[in-house]
Amino acid sequence: MTENEHLDTDHPETFHGLRVHTLPPPDDAELEDLPEPDAVAWRLESGWERPPFPEMWRHFLDTVDPARVRALLIGPWWEDEYGPLAPALELIVSDADRFPALRGLFLADVTGEECEVSWLRMCDVTPALEAYPLLEELVVRGGGANGPKEDLRLRPVTHRSLRALRFESGGLPGEVVRALAASELPALERLELWLGSQWYGGDATVEDMRPLLSGGALPRLRHLGLQNSEIQDEIAVAVASAPVVARLESLALSMGTLSDTGARALLEGQPLTHLSLLDLHHHYIGEPLAERIREVCARAGVHVDLDGADDDWDPEDDERYVVVSE
Structure with a gap:
């Protein structure tokens, strides 16, 4: 896709x-x-x-x-x-x-x-x-x-x-x-x-x-999308312990500036293994953490979308962008 x-x-x-x-x-x-x-x-x-x-x-x-x-x-x-x-x-x-x-x-x-x-x-x-x-x-x-x-x-x-x-x-x-x-x-x-x-x-x-x-x-x-955000990492940290997540069937944190910081919070936070879909497409997550997310989701039968990785992103410049702005 x-x-x-x-x-x-x-x-x-x-x-x-x-x-x-x-x-x-x-x-x-x-x-x-x-x-x-x-x-x-x-x-x-x-x-x-x-x-x-x-x-x-x-x-x-x-x-x-x-x-x-x-x-x-x-x-x-x-x-x-x-x-x-x-x-x-x-x-x-x-x-x-x-x-x-x-x-x-x-x-x-x-x-x-x-x-x-x-x-x-x-x-x-x-x-x-x-x-x-x-x-x-x-x-x-x-x-x-x-x-x-x-x-x-x-x-x-x-x-x-x-x-x-x-x-x-x-x-x-x-x-x-x-x-x-x-x-x-x-x-x-x-x-x-x-x-x-x-x-x-x-x-x-x-x-x-x-x-x-x-x-x-x-x-x-049952579905929550907090997407297309410049504070996607902060949102992921909050979602990692948010009570609403336990009753969700799908979660979208896509289209924004999600990086290793947010990905690590999701991995270390509350379980997401009850979800049917975790949508993280368009992101700045490094491949090691992305692979960990794939493995965790695969074991639980959760479909995860990690398409659209920005492989050219330089963390020192931190020039991340959202999909929809202008």
Whole structure:
């Protein structure tokens, strides 16, 4: 598996268990043969010779029965210049009563060719959770020091249906991590945080993550990803003794700057032999320790991913990098 396959920031072919279908613009011939509203995950995009997002949103509501829509992806929402997500999200929130079946929402299904992840002008995404109390999966891509009004934000929230939550960011604000730690998400089974680079606003600390690692905040958590971080070693040291790990089925500390320091902590910490998957791809672990991890995991039947080793890294220079930043 290549690093690009690991990263998977292209437009997904499936989302929330459904094939993704991009809604054609008005007057497109393909509108005559649309799939059933509940048979696909609908993707909306504007710009590039498509109408502005408000017009595409009205077109969507008039063309597809929103009461049957199960999953929705929001692609590029701007026209000529990058614009903030807030106006598009306001439309999605204001029409929430028309989407009683919506269970999956992907905000910012945008590739690097369309806009770098750290350039995406985001907003407070809490209203999406508040407006859709039956939502089961939320993916948010973006975040990276665009200023207080256009950076990714989250407030502490109670949501009793959400089962999967993923933030894909080149710089996840510590505010978002602290808000998650203060939220009540009793049904959450999968949590993935791409923490990113401090240069792009990724200022979360291990202390911000302590409530998530304690095991009490997320009682049903089975997969935890604390990834794409410049403090990957510090995270590994904390994870090595974190109570939440005992109930996990899979753990991802990938895409970041994990080195021998973090690898040694994982080997010397609590057993990880109950896991089905340990994902450490893109790392700076030396081959002797990497081989020890492979041997321990092989004996326990744990699949370990150690692809993407940086063999050219010079510890004296310590020029390590995360996979996703800009």
